[in-house]
Amino acid sequence: MGLISNGTTIFDAGAMSLGGSMVFIKKLTASSSATLSFVDGASGVVLDNTYKEYLFTFKNIHIETDAAEGPGFQADTGTNTNYNQQITSTFFHAAHRQDDVVTELGYDTGSDQANGTNFQRFAYNLDSSQASDNLCGTLRIFNPSSNTFVKHFTSTFQYTYDGDGNEQYSLQTFVSGYFNQTSPLTRFQFKMESGNIDAGDICLYGIN
Secondary structure (H helix, E strand, O other): OOEEEOOEEEEEOOEEOOOOOEEEEEEEEEEEEOOEEEEOOOOOOOOOOOOOEEEEEEEEEEEOOOOEOOOEEEEEEOOOOOOOOOEEEEEEEEEEEOOOOOEEEEEOOOOOOEEEOOOEEOOOOEOOOOOOOOEEEEEEEEOOOOOOOOEEEEEEEEEEEOOOOOOOEEEEEEEEEEEOOOOOEEEEEEEOOOOOEEEEEEEEEEEO
16 A cells, blocks of 8 residues: 555555655665675665665664774675775764764764775774664665766765763764776675674665
8 A cells, every 4th residue: 555645656565756766675684794795686686777876774783893993885896706996985074972072073084085995984983882872874876887987975874983981972974985987886795894793784775
């Protein structure tokens, strides 16, 4: 049964329509996971020209190692599994400490890349000292199956930052950039720079 508002179908058979359609493809649930990978054509994953835009959502990502860097992501082409594509990116953050003493907006030169091949981090110093600490956010990939253009991405994440002593921060990051690769990207992998992803879901959607 669909949801219709003012003559417009919003939800119908699992698809969400907001001037287009957003179609659920795959959910991966972490359980002390070293990596989480989405591979075109494997286990129901679609990352081809079916959609021009793909959206990853991150829900309640809890990590095993306190104050770890990440999570981050990389991609690869064809059947390659090196996950070392060249990335040029930007990274800035907004922060607010829970006691209202520290507020800031800044650019993080240590978290961007200039045609680098590392996993692109979305966050750093994640707090996992409490069971309720977690990270949530979204990552958009534009036209990864193109044979002509480099592949752009944008992301926004919100998490509890492991701050000064017992003082936690609300920290939001804004990371964007492009894979300097004109061949189709067929797989994306997510992982921490140290330790595992203890729990949480990453979902993939296609957007028409």
